[in-house]
Structure formats: structure tokens, C-alpha cells
Amino acid sequence: MKRHTSTAYHEAGHAVIAISEGLSVWSISINGDGSGAVFYSPLRNLNLEWDGSNRTRIRVEKDVRVSLAGLIAERLHGGRHDPKWSAGDHNHAADMIYSITGSAEEANAYLKLLYIQTRQRLKLSWPKVESLARELIARHSLKRAEVKEIVGTA
Numbered sequence: 512m513k514r515h516t517s518t519a520y521h522e523a524g525h526a527v528i529a530i531s532e533g534l535s536v537w538s539i540s541i542n543g544d545g546s547g548a549v550f551y552s553p554l555r556n557l558n559l560e561w562d563g564s565n566r567t568r569i570r571v572e573k574d575v576r577v578s579l580a581g582l583i584a585e586r587l588h589g590g591r592h593d594p595k596w597s598a599g600d601h602n603h604a605a606d607m608i609y610s611i612t613g614s615a616e617e618a619n620a621y622l623k624l625l626y627i628q629t630r631q632r633l634k635l636s637w638p639k640v641e642s643l644a645r646e647l648i649a650r651h652s653l654k655r656a657e658v659k660e661i662v663g664t665a
């Protein structure tokens with residue numbers, strides 16, 4: 512039950528930040544085994560080959576904020592956090608940042624900055640995270656139209 516609640520906040524966090532980054536959330540779900548998933552429009556033409564462009568850097572930043580949002584939402588909710596559930600998200604975020612930075616020092620500082628930005632945005636949108644998490648716990652899965660109805664946009 513506890514795991515279920517943490518997962519709902521985790522997926523709601525990804526969804527709310529994806530929406531705030533201008534992405535479309537297609538569906539969100541939580542499963543009986545404690546796992547969950549959110550499907551959102553992929554970042555178009557994101558090329559991991561670092562081309563030095565601002566365009567690619569901004570896309571990477573958006574993708575990283577969406578990735579970090581699950582873990583941060585769980586922490587803000589205050590549930591006990593089991594890192595194994597967010598390891599994939601964190602590894603993805605780190606890979607993305609490493610692909611556009613020149614050193615581990617820069618990558619670590621950059622990730623920290625994006626983490627802080629994401630936490631601030633989640634705090635500002637916390638009522639939306641709560642509403643989505645509550646509905647996810649009740650319904651187990653939400654489609655785009657339902658997400659739209661709950662948070663006002665999707």
C-alpha cells in the first residue's frame with residue numbers, strides 16, 4: 512500500500528514536469544507490483560551526439576528534468592524512498608548530462624542545478640501532483656483526456 516502511494520507520486524511527478532516542459536502526456540499507470548509508467552511525447556529528434564547547439568542542450572535539460580521529477584516527487588511527498596525504483600531514471604539523466612559536458616565536475620554541478628530547478632517547479636505545481644497521485648491511486652491508470660481534466664492541461 513505504501514509502495515503504491517510512492518509510485519503514484521513518482522509517476523505524477525514525471526507527468527506534471529513533462530507537461531510543464533510542453534510535452535504531451537499520453538497515459539500514466541501504476542501496477543499491483545509497485546511499478547508504474549508514464550508515457551509522454553518523446554523529445555523529437557533528440558540526438559545524443561552532442562552537436563554543441565543550444566537547441567540540443569535545452570532538449571537535454573528538459574528530458575533530464577522530466578527524468579529527475581519522479582524521484583523528487585517521492586521525496587517531497589515524504590514517503591520512504593527506495594533508490595532501486597529510480598535507478599533507471601537517474602542513470603538516464605546522468606547519461607544525458609555526460610553527453611553534453613566536458614568533465615565529471617561539470618556534469619555533477621549541472622545535474623545538481625537541474626535537480627534544484629525540478630524541485631522548485633514541483634513545489635510550485637504541488638497541488639497538481641497531489642490531484643494526479645490521488646486519482647492514480649483510485650483509478651490505477653489515466654489516459655490523456657483524464658490527465659487533462661485533472662491538471663487543466665496535458
Ligand SMILES: [Zn+2]
Pocket residue numbers: 521525581582596597600
Ligand atoms: Zn521514474
